[in-house]
Structure formats: C-alpha cells, structure tokens
Amino acid sequence: MxxxxxxxxxxxxxxxxxxxxxxxxxxxxxxxxxxxxxxxxxxxxxxxxxxxxxxxxxxxxxxxxxxxxxxxxxxxxxxxxxxxxxxxxxxxxxxxxxxxxxxxxxxxxxxxxxxxxxxxxxxxxxxxxxxxxxxxxxxxRALPLDIAPEIKRLVEVFAKLSKFQVSTSAAKTRFDTSLEALDPNSVVYQENYKTVQKVGQAAKDSLDKSVSYRKQAIKELKMMLNFQEEQMRQDQDLVSEIDQVLTSKDPTTTTHDPLGETDLLPTYEASDGSDSDSDKSMSDDEKPPTKRQSPSADSNDSKRAKIETASIDDIKTEAYETEAYEPTPAEVAANSSLAVTSSIQDLLSKLAN
Known part of the structure; x- marks a missing residue:
C-alpha cells in the first residue's frame, strides 16, 4: 500500500x-x-x-x-x-x-x-x-472582555463542536477497524457482530451530538447574519439622510431666503387693464345691489315725508334697487293713496287750463 x-x-x-x-x-x-x-x-x-x-x-x-x-x-x-x-x-x-x-x-x-x-x-x-x-x-489567550455576547455564544458552540469532531472521527475509525476485523466464517461471528453493532451505535451517538451542535452553530450564524443585515440597512439610511441634508444646505445649489421660508402663495398672470376699465364703466344698474337694513318703526314718519315729495317712478326705482328691503303694509297703503291724490291733482290742473 x-x-x-x-x-x-x-x-x-x-x-x-x-x-x-x-x-x-x-x-x-x-x-x-x-x-x-x-x-x-x-x-x-x-x-x-x-x-x-x-x-x-x-x-x-x-x-x-x-x-x-x-x-x-x-x-x-x-x-x-x-x-x-x-x-x-x-x-x-x-x-x-x-x-x-x-x-x-x-x-x-x-x-x-x-x-x-x-x-x-x-x-x-x-x-x-x-x-x-x-x-x-x-x-x-482569553477572549476580550468587551466581546459581543453573540460572539461568545458562537465561540462556545464551536469549541464543543471541535471537541466532538475529534471524538466522532475516533469513533468512526474504531468502527471501520472493527468492521474490517469481522470475519463471517468465524465461529464467534455472532458475538463479534454484536460488538461491531455496539461500536457502530457509539459512533452514531457521537455523530448525532455533532449534528446537534452544528445545527446550533448554524442558528447562531443566521441570527448574526440577520442582525448585521438590519444594521447595514440602518447605516445606509443614515448615509442617505446625511446626503439629503447636505444637499439642501449647499449654498451653490439653493437660493438664499432671508425669511428662511419659501413663498408658497399662488401667482397670477398680469391683467391687460381691460377688466378694470369695464368695471369702471359699469352702469349703476349693472352693479350688484347693496343690501339695506330694514327700517325701524320709529323712522316710518320721516320715510312718509320723503315718499310724499318723490314721484311714483322714483319710488319704484328705489324699490327695485333695494333688494333686501320689503315695505310694510302701512307703507303700501300710503303709497296707493298718494298715487290717487296725484292723479286728481293732475286732472284739476288740466281742467283749469
């Protein structure tokens, strides 16, 4: 060999x-x-x-x-x-x-x-x-005192795994050796086979223990990997945030605002002046009526005096211009009597001529 x-x-x-x-x-x-x-x-x-x-x-x-x-x-x-x-x-x-x-x-x-x-x-x-x-x-050499807890756990798992790896290899070697020495033609083959079974079971038990430690090591490694990936994403977000702040404060790319604010009021296009002229030339009839307050009861006598000196057409025009004013029943009756009196006076004037 x-x-x-x-x-x-x-x-x-x-x-x-x-x-x-x-x-x-x-x-x-x-x-x-x-x-x-x-x-x-x-x-x-x-x-x-x-x-x-x-x-x-x-x-x-x-x-x-x-x-x-x-x-x-x-x-x-x-x-x-x-x-x-x-x-x-x-x-x-x-x-x-x-x-x-x-x-x-x-x-x-x-x-x-x-x-x-x-x-x-x-x-x-x-x-x-x-x-x-x-x-x-x-x-x-001892581990540093400030080592992370997850690193300590991982080191402990790998130490156990290394120890069991040696015993597992030794158990497998013993099994291979005993298996090679097993002779089917021997008169004590049955007893020797039972011995090989025990050696093989010991090797399996050692391997099962090693597998459990490897699973634990894989679990610890995955947890560390997930934690580091999350920390990396947070660090990347902070880098982006710093870049955005620096860009917003860069004097070469931003306009100085003494008030520290940007005027967000809407802007309008400048008019050609035609609308203002039309507003000035608008007749009084086209202008929207203005609302008047309803007269009080104490002022009814003074209004009657004004109505007596005004013509019927003026009264009507004033009534139309006053959108929110509604005459009282007494005022309506007074207006009717004035109209009749005026008609009689006109008739008498014509007859006298």
Whole structure:
C-alpha cells in the first residue's frame, strides 16, 4: 500500500487518548517504513501547523513515540533516523506552547527515549536544550472582555463542536477497524457482530451530538447574519439622510431666503387693464345691489315725508334697487293713496287750463 499524506493527516486528526487509537495508527505507519522520511516530514508539517491545537500536538508526539519504539523493537531503523533528524526542531517550537502539565508529559516521553536509546547521543544533545527554553507554560489567550455576547455564544458552540469532531472521527475509525476485523466464517461471528453493532451505535451517538451542535452553530450564524443585515440597512439610511441634508444646505445649489421660508402663495398672470376699465364703466344698474337694513318703526314718519315729495317712478326705482328691503303694509297703503291724490291733482290742473 502506497503512502498517502492525506490518510496520515486523517489518522492524526482521529487520534484520541486511548491506547487502542494510538496502536491502530502506529501499525499503519509501520507498514510504510519504506517511506519513513516522507512520513516524518508529513508528521512535522501537521504538528507545526498553526491550526493544530496543543492537545492534538501531544497526541501526535504519542503516536511518534509508539512508532519509534516499535520500529526499534522490530529492528526497523528507518523511523529512528527520520524522526531523530526533525525531533529537536519540532519540540523546540511546540514545547513553549504547552501548559506545565503537558510539558511534564513531553519531558517524560523524552526521558524514556533517553533510557531506551531510541536516538543517537547527538540527537539528545540537541533535544534536551529545547526543553529548557520555557520554564512556564504560555497561558491560553482569553477572549476580550468587551466581546459581543453573540460572539461568545458562537465561540462556545464551536469549541464543543471541535471537541466532538475529534471524538466522532475516533469513533468512526474504531468502527471501520472493527468492521474490517469481522470475519463471517468465524465461529464467534455472532458475538463479534454484536460488538461491531455496539461500536457502530457509539459512533452514531457521537455523530448525532455533532449534528446537534452544528445545527446550533448554524442558528447562531443566521441570527448574526440577520442582525448585521438590519444594521447595514440602518447605516445606509443614515448615509442617505446625511446626503439629503447636505444637499439642501449647499449654498451653490439653493437660493438664499432671508425669511428662511419659501413663498408658497399662488401667482397670477398680469391683467391687460381691460377688466378694470369695464368695471369702471359699469352702469349703476349693472352693479350688484347693496343690501339695506330694514327700517325701524320709529323712522316710518320721516320715510312718509320723503315718499310724499318723490314721484311714483322714483319710488319704484328705489324699490327695485333695494333688494333686501320689503315695505310694510302701512307703507303700501300710503303709497296707493298718494298715487290717487296725484292723479286728481293732475286732472284739476288740466281742467283749469
């Protein structure tokens, strides 16, 4: 079987703290002894990658420890030489990143290598000084205190998801391994199948948990996306509002109004003067009548005196011109007697002549 860098990376990501997981990956690597240098370089790239957390780096060191010791026991010297060439450099870079507890575990592994002489003495001379570069572990970076609550929730979800991703990969690897070992021709096939079922159920439970965390992460991301879109629309509205205000106040595009207002009264076209002349030449008969107040009872005597000196035609004209005035019954009777008296006087004048 040819060596695959992707397959090694997958096995490194699937490692957990159990001996079974370490031994299973170690057996596969030992079968790649002809590509020992390539295996060591791939292992180096994985452990020095910034995205690899300290826990996974420690598990990678445990895997290298098992491969190195098993290869020495089986007299396969290729892995000892390949890992011995890169180990001082790798531990010199990752050791300061570990906590004090993890540093103690790494130091114990190196001491075992020294006791069993898995590397040459020259390798240990370069290796031990790298373990003294950091007397205390670098503390993990804490989240800023002023971080948004939704970011905190999202970080917590992704932390759980990352943790379950490791256990899920390990559970799937165990299931694949147990499935490969299942022999239908074995006399204990039924019992072995039940064991595979239990391993498969454990892998399913881990996957279901991972799915639930992924759904929660998607929900949090959607809420953040909707919130940011709403905030973006509000910001765009404010930008438009500022532009409108600046445009309305721009002295190069607006006319100065000393009163601060725009005259909204309607304007009319100028007349040619003909209407005014016609109004001046309008006869009194064409002008609208003016309303008069009804005379009071006290003024009836004075009106009778005026009526006696006026002609019948003048009385009629005055009556027509007074639109809102209506004579009283007494005035009507007086007007009738005056007309009769005037007719008699005219007749007597004609007879006298």
């Amino acid at each position: 040819s060596f695959s860098q992707e397959q090694l990376t997958s096995k490194l990501n699937a490692l957990d703290e159990t001996q079974e997981s370490i031994v299973s990956a170690s057996k596969w690597l030992l079968s790649q002894y002809k590509e020992a240098n390539q295996v060591a370089q791939c292992w180096r790239q994985f452990i020095l990658r910034p995205s690899t957390n300290t826990r996974r780096k420690l598990l990678a060191i445990y895997l290298a420890n098992d491969v190195i010791q098993q290869s020495k026991h089986k007299r396969v010297g290729e892995f000892g030489r390949a890992f011995g060439a890169i180990m001082p450099e790798v531990l010199g870079k990752v050791y300061p990143e570990f906590t004090q507890e993890l540093q103690k575990k790494v130091k114990r592994v190196v001491d075992i290598w020294r006791e069993r002489q898995v590397f040459s003495e020259s390798v240990f001379k370069d290796l031990y000084p790298q373990l003294k570069q950091s007397k205390r572990a670098a503390e993990p």
